[in-house]
Amino acid sequence: MTSRRSWLLLVWLGLGYAFLYIPILLLILFSFNESRLVTVWGGFSTRWYGELMHNDRILDATRVSLAVAASSATLAMIFGGSAGLALARFGRFRLRIPFSALIAAPLVMPEVITGLSLLLLFVAVDQAIGWPGQRGLTTIIIAHTTLGIAYVAVIVQARLKLLDPALEEAAADLGAPPWRAFVSVTLPMLWPALAAGWLLAFTLSLDDLVIASFTSGPGATTLPMVIFSSVRLGLSPQINALASLFVVAAALLVTLAALFFRPTART
Amino acid sequence: MSDALIKIEGVTKSFGGAVKAVDDIDLEIGRGEFFALLGPSGCGKTTLLRLIAGLEAPDSGRILIDGMDMSAVPPWHRPVNTVFQSYALFPHMTVADNIAFGLKQDRLPKSDIRDRVAEMLDLLELRTFANRKPDKLSGGQRQRVALARSLAKRPKALLLDEPLAALDRKLRDQVQIELSALQRRLGIAFIFVTHDQDEAMTMATRIALMRSGKLEQVGAPQEVYERPGSSYVADFFGRANILPGRIAGRNGALLRVQSPIPGLTFQAPHSGELAEGTGVWIAVRPENVTFEEHGHPNRANGIVREATYAGDVSRYEIDIGSGLVLRVSIPNRIGESNSRPERNAKVCVSWPNAAGILLTR
Amino acid sequence: MRVLAKRGGDLVDAMKNPAGTSIWRIGVLSPPLLWLAAFFVFPFVIVFAISLVSATDAQPPFASPLDPTNLTFDNYRLLAEDSLYVASLGIAFRIAAISTFICLLIGYPMAYAIARAAPSLRNVLLLLVMLPFWTSFLIRVYSWMILLRPTGLINASLQSIGLIHEPLPLINNEFAVYLGIVYSYLPFMVLPLYAVLERMDVSLLEAAADLGCRPWRAFVSVTLPLSLPGVLAGSLLVFIPAVGEFVIPDLLGGPESPMIGHVLWTEFFNNRDWPAASAVAVSLLVVLIVPIVIFQALERREAAQ
Numbered sequence: 042m043t044s045r046r047s048w049l050l051l052v053w054l055g056l057g058y059a060f061l062y063i064p065i066l067l068l069i070l071f072s073f074n075e076s077r078l079v080t081v082w083g084g085f086s087t088r089w090y091g092e093l094m095h096n097d098r099i100l101d102a103t104r105v106s107l108a109v110a111a112s113s114a115t116l117a118m119i120f121g122g123s124a125g126l127a128l129a130r131f132g133r134f135r136l137r138i139p140f141s142a143l144i145a146a147p148l149v150m151p152e153v154i155t156g157l158s159l160l161l162l163f164v165a166v167d168q169a170i171g172w173p174g175q176r177g178l179t180t181i182i183i184a185h186t187t188l189g190i191a192y193v194a195v196i197v198q199a200r201l202k203l204l205d206p207a208l209e210e211a212a213a214d215l216g217a218p219p220w221r222a223f224v225s226v227t228l229p230m231l232w233p234a235l236a237a238g239w240l241l242a243f244t245l246s247l248d249d250l251v252i253a254s255f256t257s258g259p260g261a262t263t264l265p266m267v268i269f270s271s272v273r274l275g276l277s278p279q280i281n282a283l284a285s286l287f288v289v290a291a292a293l294l295v296t297l298a299a300l301f302f303r304p305t306a307r308t
Numbered sequence: 309m310s311d312a313l314i315k316i317e318g319v320t321k322s323f324g325g326a327v328k329a330v331d332d333i334d335l336e337i338g339r340g341e342f343f344a345l346l347g348p349s350g351c352g353k354t355t356l357l358r359l360i361a362g363l364e365a366p367d368s369g370r371i372l373i374d375g376m377d378m379s380a381v382p383p384w385h386r387p388v389n390t391v392f393q394s395y396a397l398f399p400h401m402t403v404a405d406n407i408a409f410g411l412k413q414d415r416l417p418k419s420d421i422r423d424r425v426a427e428m429l430d431l432l433e434l435r436t437f438a439n440r441k442p443d444k445l446s447g448g449q450r451q452r453v454a455l456a457r458s459l460a461k462r463p464k465a466l467l468l469d470e471p472l473a474a475l476d477r478k479l480r481d482q483v484q485i486e487l488s489a490l491q492r493r494l495g496i497a498f499i500f501v502t503h504d505q506d507e508a509m510t511m512a513t514r515i516a517l518m519r520s521g522k523l524e525q526v527g528a529p530q531e532v533y534e535r536p537g538s539s540y541v542a543d544f545f546g547r548a549n550i551l552p553g554r555i556a557g558r559n560g561a562l563l564r565v566q567s568p569i570p571g572l573t574f575q576a577p578h579s580g581e582l583a584e585g586t587g588v589w590i591a592v593r594p595e596n597v598t599f600e601e602h603g604h605p606n607r608a609n610g611i612v613r614e615a616t617y618a619g620d621v622s623r624y625e626i627d628i629g630s631g632l633v634l635r636v637s638i639p640n641r642i643g644e645s646n647s648r649p650e651r652n653a654k655v656c657v658s659w660p661n662a663a664g665i666l667l668t669r
Numbered sequence: 670m671r672v673l674a675k676r677g678g679d680l681v682d683a684m685k686n687p688a689g690t691s692i693w694r695i696g697v698l699s700p701p702l703l704w705l706a707a708f709f710v711f712p713f714v715i716v717f718a719i720s721l722v723s724a725t726d727a728q729p730p731f732a733s734p735l736d737p738t739n740l741t742f743d744n745y746r747l748l749a750e751d752s753l754y755v756a757s758l759g760i761a762f763r764i765a766a767i768s769t770f771i772c773l774l775i776g777y778p779m780a781y782a783i784a785r786a787a788p789s790l791r792n793v794l795l796l797l798v799m800l801p802f803w804t805s806f807l808i809r810v811y812s813w814m815i816l817l818r819p820t821g822l823i824n825a826s827l828q829s830i831g832l833i834h835e836p837l838p839l840i841n842n843e844f845a846v847y848l849g850i851v852y853s854y855l856p857f858m859v860l861p862l863y864a865v866l867e868r869m870d871v872s873l874l875e876a877a878a879d880l881g882c883r884p885w886r887a888f889v890s891v892t893l894p895l896s897l898p899g900v901l902a903g904s905l906l907v908f909i910p911a912v913g914e915f916v917i918p919d920l921l922g923g924p925e926s927p928m929i930g931h932v933l934w935t936e937f938f939n940n941r942d943w944p945a946a947s948a949v950a951v952s953l954l955v956v957l958i959v960p961i962v963i964f965q966a967l968e969r970r971e972a973a974q
Binding site for chain 1 (some may be wrong): 689690693694696697698701702704705706707708709710711712713715716718719729733775776778779781782783792794796797798799800801803805806807808809811812813814816817820822852856860894905906909910912913914915916919920930933934937938943946949950953954957961964968969
Binding site (some may be wrong): 133205207208210211213214215216217218221226227229230261 | 324361362363382383384385390392394396398399400409410413414457458461603648
């Protein structure tokens with residue numbers, strides 16, 4: 042590869058990153074702007090962060106979001122881990138093709154469709170058997186879990202593919218039935234991938250707007266829902282501050298996930 | 309074999325396709341044998357090993373270990389243990405913990421586990437590595453850990469999947485000797501899978517040559533080498549000259565075979581009856597063919613096409629006509645350099661009657 | 670119990686499994702399978718059912734689909750007759766397709782550059798691409814609002830240096846929607862492209878060079894065709910969700926380019942017409958079936974390798 046071409050590629054890469062990051066960085070910058078207006082720099086100030094801390098609506102929504110995210114991430118980790126294990130280790134089992142299609146489908150499905158379908162499910166089932174009743178935390182958690190399973194499954198499957206399947210066979214050969222083989226051999230090597238999956242599902246849930254809007258109910262307003270309704274009315278410097286916090290928090294979570302997931306693939 | 313350790317009865321296994329990996333195999337393996345499952349890749353030898361271990365289940369047939377039907381017995385309850393090709397050492401455990409793993413599954417008391425682990429460490433000379441993790445070990449050391457781990461459970465048979473494949477040349481020769489010694493010392497059956505016929509011949513007390521899921525021949529090394537049952541077996545072990553022909557009559561203990569070359573007949577011992585005109589093959593090992601002019605009754609004239617000096621032997625390919633090429637192998641002994649033909653030289657090759665192996669397939 | 674396990678095992682497996690593993694397999698497969706069947710597949714049945722009844726003022730606001738006399742295709746007829754729906758579907762497709770193409774143009778060289786970078790750098794570079802994706806979709810769209818508004822940063826800066834005197838219409842139009850979609854979905858394009866390009870055997874290009882092929886030709890004849898699965902996967906990962914996109918058209922788009930996802934939302938939340946929204950969802954799903962199936966086929970081929 043000629044150096045001129047690689048230089049060109051590097052410039053393109055740099056521009057791409059600039060495109061991705063400049064809006065976010067500007068957002069963070071202006072969250073420290075004393076002035077309410079974006080166009081005027083009124084000096085460095087953390088006043089909006091202060092106001093944010095007293096905004097009850099936002100604080101409540103944060104609590105809801107964190108609870109939903111933690112619960113759905115945990116459930117997604119369990120179910121998604123299961124799915125990833127099956128896809129990586131069970132070979133050509135009979136239901137494999139429909140199963141892998143089912144796991145991958147939520148990844149591409151437009152969120153309005155998933156959200157609407159889940160809401161209608163909850164309403165219809167509630168009519169039939171009286172559960173889940175009023176929509177709220179439970180329903181959002183179910184919805185976010187459904188979305189998260191696909192992501193965790195992909196990560197777990199990818200990690201397991203790098204691990205020698207003979208390890209589990211050796212465990213079986215030496216006297217461990219499948220459950221014990223999983224716990225003593227597979228799990229110790231898999232837990233970073235599971236942790237990464239949990240973190241990713243957590244971030245996903247924290248960020249979701251559309252599905253939460255469809256499946257939530259009174260008293261269960263999530264942070265994105267609050268941001269969205271506020272943003273629709275116009276820009277707000279408090280939202281700038283909140284957004285910046287969001288960005289930094291998510292960045293930390295993702296970096297953590299990446300550190301966990303860095304494959305130190307030793308068989 | 310009345311007291312066979314492992315009996316394989318009519319076992320078939322296919323992997324979701326029309327092709328059978330293992331096709332209706334009947335086999336018996338005795339208690340103290342060093343048994344080789346030999347064959348090219350895809351012949352089913354590894355599948356058969358895994359069937360014995362219980363890592364695969366047969367589609368039909370059954371496997372008995374020590375008289376017990378293993379059909380419903382999962383691998384974690386079988387009295388055999390496997391050494392995997394990649395060794396499959398648990399990376400997050402030390403050598404000692406790896407060895408102890410199987411014993412923990414059996415819920416042995418802690419003191420017994422400690423004693424058994426120590427015993428294995430000594431047996432496989434792993435004392436100094438007891439607290440190391442597998443990634444800090446060399447290939448040879450890892451293999452010893454894998455052996456120790458499997459042998460710790462005192463299995464009735466040890467199954468080894470291509471044990472020498474991952475080792476370099478020099479280590480391979482050494483490990484061959486060590487494995488044989490280990491097996492003799494322990495007295496239990498070792499069943500190993502290999503594609504290398506030298507390995508099988510060197511280590512095994514009995515060899516099963518497999519091809520396309522079926523058994524070609526089962527026997528001691530000398531038997532499969534000197535009395536192959538088919539041209540495939542003859543050609544698999546060492547090199548063999550396979551000469552086609554038709555039965556032309558009997559001559560005492562020998563059968564006369566008319567070769568494709570007009571006027572040229574060969575003879576080989578054969579006890580059974582074969583009708584005249586039957587298509588057969590005579591297999592002759594290159595080391596039994598000589599350049600002596602008036603040596604042996606089976607003679608052919610030809611031209612040297614290739615002459616190769618390979619250190620301890622010299623190898624020749626002689627074109628004797630009708631598209632037949634005979635391979636000759638002469639050991640290079642000091643003082644015997646007269647009969648060393650060059651390329652394109654005209655020569656006469658011959659071999660004794662006893663060297664001819666009559667094959668009907 | 671054992672018989673049940675064996676039956677279940679046969680259901681699950683195409684070939685005989687080692688003894689004792691069937692229960693484990695069923696145990697591992699069932700939870701995700703049942704969960705997704707209940708909460709992903711079954712809901713679609715309900716959506717379809719509700720698309721076949723009329724909206725009412727009751728709670729919930731639709732007639733019961735269990736009563737056959739309520740069933741009607743009215744909603745679908747409305748969709749077909751009302752030009753808004755058909756138009757918004759077409760617009761959504763158009764915008765999604767063009768955005769996908771722009772993502773490809775921008776993302777391919779990026780993925781290529783990362784794949785050719787030093788191995789130690791690659792993970793960091795990839796992480797930097799993925800990071801924006803995980804830092805809140807909504808907020809990133811919001812950040813573009815700050816930039817694009819008439820009183821926003823871009824217009825203000827351009828005006829202050831005197832390049833323009835009137836604010837440019839950068840928001841509430843199709844341009845902003847393209848910008849928003851490309852911005853939000855770019856990582857989805859880069860990742861599959863990178864995966865394919867990274868796996869590519871460099872020796873193929875060396876062989877091409879050895880046979881006298883100039884670098885650009887080598888790219889077109891060797892790299893590009895081999896990366897096609899990645900191109901397809903990335904394009905579908907962008908296109909399919911982009912068609913149903915709601916947030917971006919809502920915050921950045923204008924009234925002249927309605928997108929179908931936005932229409933679905935409005936029908937549902939503003940008009941409280943759940944059956945109509947369901948009909949829209951079903952239609953959208955039907956239209957997207959083909960790309961979704963292609964995507965699944967790609968995944969399968971990927972898994973087989």
